[in-house]
Every structure is written in structure tokens, then in C-alpha cells.
Amino acid sequence: MNDTTETKKPSWWRRLSGGLKRTSSSIGNALAEFVSKRKLDKAMLEEIEDVLLRADLGTEVSARIAAAVGVGRYDKMISANDVKEIVASEVEKVLAQVARPLVIDAVKKPFVILMVGVNGSGKTTTIGKLAAKFTGEGRKVMLAAGDTFRAAAIEQLKIWGERTKSPVIAGAQGADSASLAFNAVTAAKDDGRDVLLIDTAGRLQNRKELMNELEKVVRVIRKVDATAPHAVLLVLDATVGQNALSQVEAFARTAGVTGLVMTKLDGTARGGILVALAEKHRLPVHFIGVGEGVDDLAPFTARDFAQAIAGTEAT
Template sequence: MGFIDRLRAGLAKTRGALVERLQAVTARLRRIDETLFEELEAVLLQADVGVETTEALIEHLRRVARERRLEDPSRLIGALKERVRELLGEPVPMAENPDGPTVILVVGVNGAGKTTTIGKLAGYYRRQGKKVLLGAADTFRAAAIDQLVVWGQRAGADVIRQSEGSDPAAVAYDTVQAAKSRQADVVLIDTAGRLQNKANLMEELRKIRRVVGQQLPGAPHEVLLVLDATTGQNALQQARLFTEVAGVTGVALTKLDGTARGGVVVAIRREVGLPVKWVGVGEGMEDLQPFDPDAFVDALFETRETAP
């Protein structure tokens, strides 16, 4: 099964909670009126599209219905698909450093799939023929270090690590130094995801960024935030927080296959302004792939209606 097919299968729960329910509403209510818009709004909210984005989408549908003089409610599904595609924008590729290793700082709360995502990213870059080095800078948990080592072995990437409780910035320093000396192409640095004390998290990430930048001007070239799609609106709040404290440049959204809350993709893009750069729809090494807005929207709506 190719990734497009896995994406379509992975979005089945979200498609059922969003598109199929929207289709049921438009089939049941045969007039375009406020009752219809209220029910459409409820469906969007329950699929974790978010309050602000839902309100904007409903207002857009009202305007489309008025301007195009629509009478058939089912025609609004095509208009919604068209608008969602517009909001997601164009694909935003990962940054690359042409003068040396590309350093990617990976952030996110514990439990979001951060370490697993790093392993899958390592596998992706290794399949492209790149030399990858991993940095175990989540020194708060010994399990995180051990897990990263296992993923590094699976991907064929070396891991730079120190003992539990070591200074995360020191690990980041060692990782960049090793990457330069070993002529690595891509560096992926894991970080702790503790949210209990925002000030400590902010200072730790600032220190890592400062140390990395001192060793390699322009680094980190990406700050990738890993979000668990199953958490819905909590993922949106995490996106706002980490963007504030870490200067996030893109999102890797995991566990899309396990949730009906995939609508949060739209909210992340519209409300936080972050591009989704990777999506994960399974446990396998190849189940994390670059985000393709066209493929996502087609897989979500699947019936491929044309907008009016």
C-alpha cells in the first residue's frame, strides 16, 4: 500500500466525523438557511477544526451561497473543500543548509511521539542517501535516550548521548561538533518536553539554540514541533506555546490514523500560522511523510466533489 492509500485509510475516522457528517446534514436539510449553517458549524467544531477557523469557514460558506445563489445544500461541501485547500496553502519544504549539516531541533511535549518521529525522520533522510546524526538532548528521561538509540539503530544513524541528567545544551554541542567532523548531512536533536515550568523550558531551549548557533552559524535551520493529532485542541494550544518559546518553523503531526480530530490541521495553519511539514499515519518507519495539502484534502473529502 502506497503512502497516499495509507493516508486515505488513516483519515477514515476524521472523514467519518467531518465530511460524512457534513454530507448527512446537507442531505437531510434540503434548504440553505441558518438551521443548516448551525448544524454545519456543530460538525466542524466536533471535528476539532477550532472555534475561530470554524466561524471563518461558516462565514465563507454563507458568502459563497449568497454570491453563487446556491439552492442545493450539497453544493456547499465542494465549496468547503475548496476553502480548506486554500487555507492549507502550498507545501513548505524543510530548510537545507548548503554549506554543511542541516540542524533540525525537534520539540514537543512528552508523549506526542517526538522521539519516534525523530527515528522516522532519520529513516526518511537515510533512504535519500544522506548521512544522519541524532542528538539525545532529552536528558531528563533515561527512557528517551534509550528509545532514541533503538530508533537510531533501526534507521542506520549514530546517536550522540550523555548520561541521564546531563546538560542538554552540552549534548547539542557535542552533536553538532560530531556532525561537522563526520561530515553528516542532517542532524536531528531531541529535546525535553516538560511543560510544568514554562520558564525553565524556555531557558533550556534558548540555551540549546544559542549553543548550536555558536557552533554552526544559521543553526538550527528548522525547529520542528511534534504534535499528537489525537489531542485535538490541546495540540493547538501546544503549537501556540512552543511557537512562543522555541521559534517553531513547522509541525510534524502524528497519529492521524488514530483520531477523528484531523481537522486540527486546518486550525494549526490558519490560527497559529505554522505549516504542517510532516504527517504520520502509522507505526512503520515509512509512515511519516512530507505533508502534501492536495493529497490531504483529496484523502479527507475522498469523493472529490468539484467546488461550485
């Protein structure tokens, strides 16, 4: 990308609010339909709750927001904007508990990050974007192509390695992923790398044999460094909606997930699933993605996300 287009790139807020447009519109349009036409009553609060449930915010959060809307407003006219402000405020409260940066402990060298998730969640691309971020911060990064099932994933990681000038540990397609992880941790240690990012094959959370294989990868990594992996990041595709909840449960059980990365928020009207996840699992959310570009993955901030999802202006 040349310098001219770089400078014209919209701000992160613009990209985030644009990416979440389908979610905020689905909430905003539904609210506008009935909110301004009559005074607030019990039926309207139920309708508001339904709108939020359809955006995948989850039962607890949706009920809490509807209750907050009702406080001191019964029998009064209320605007869609009033409701959006309350949605933003309540969502921010939930997300503030999980919006935590990924901290690289410089004492742990290499700081081993294991990336997990189902097929198509955007794991390999996310690894590349994180490698670009870390090298941009002056860290020495190594990549491990642990998705040995897919030749395309191995090639994709090699391209990211070239782009970020990071060495890539890779084997042939079909190679044992646990052995590859072992070799990668050993090589990163010997080479004095700051961060090692290990890709893994996409696996469905209900396939026991594949989840057992992931457990083996974790065990083998610990043979080289008993404290590793230092972070296990689950990459979630926002477009799967409620299915993300069972993914978190299964991967947390198998691999000890320490944090979440949510991708493809720009492709769905179900961006509210991140709120439901935060409420239920309380796992740190480190990064969110709203596009394919290398800088379309950014650290997660509660207020920006809450305002983007509610369709209110950033303050």
C-alpha cells in the same frame, strides 16, 4: 519487513484517507443527518458550521466554509457530497499556504534540526523516521539523544541509529542536555555530517523552568554555529485537539519554531486541528504521520489532506 509485505502496502493516499477516517466520518455522518432532509436555510448553515467546529477546524475556517456553502444555494436542496466538496476546496486554500517541504541546505554542514514538543507527541519516533528518510536520500546523518530525562528515549534513539547506520551522540540519563547538544554539533561538524537531528526532552508548554532549559539548548548550539539550529521542528500530537494551538505559541516563543510535524492523525476525530493551526499561525507544515511504520510519515500536501478530511475522492 520483507519484500512481499512491502509491495502489498497500501498507497499513501489510502493510508492518509484511512488514517483520517474518524475525522471525515464525524463530518460526513453529521452532514448526512440533516443536509438532505430540507432546503438550505440559515439554520442549516449554522449546523454545518457547528459540525466543522466540532472537528476542530477553528472558528474562522468553519464560518468561511459555511458562508461558501450558502453562496447561490439558499432555498435549494443540497447533498452532503456537495458540502464535502466545498469543505475540501476551502480547506485546501488554507493549507496551500503552509504546505512546504523541509529543505536541507547543503551549504550548512551539518544542517542542524532541533526537535521539540510535549511528552508523548512522538518526537523520538519522528526523528528515527526522518533519519531513515535522509539516509535513504544518501545524506550522512548523526543523531543526538538530547532527551536525557528518559532512559527509554536514549535507547530508542540508539536503535534508530543502528537501523539507519547513523552515529548517535548520547550521555547518561540525567546528563545536561545543553552540553550534549554542544558536543553533538561539534562532533557532526568534525565528522562532515550532512544532517544532525537533536532530540529534546518532552516538556509541557506551561512549565517555565523546562522552557528556559530549551532556550539554553538553543543558545549553546549557537556557540558552535551561529546560524544553527537551521530548523526547529515542533512535533504535535493530533489527538490533543485545541491544546495544540497553545503548544505552537509557547514553543515558537521559546525555541523559534520554523515548521510543524503532526503525528497520530490516525488516532483521532480531531484531524481538523491542523487546519485551525494553519489559519492561525501560518507556520510551514512539513510532514504528517498516520501510523507507526517508517514510511507512515510523509511530506504534507494540501490537496490530499483536504480531500481526506472532507471524505472526498482523490483526483
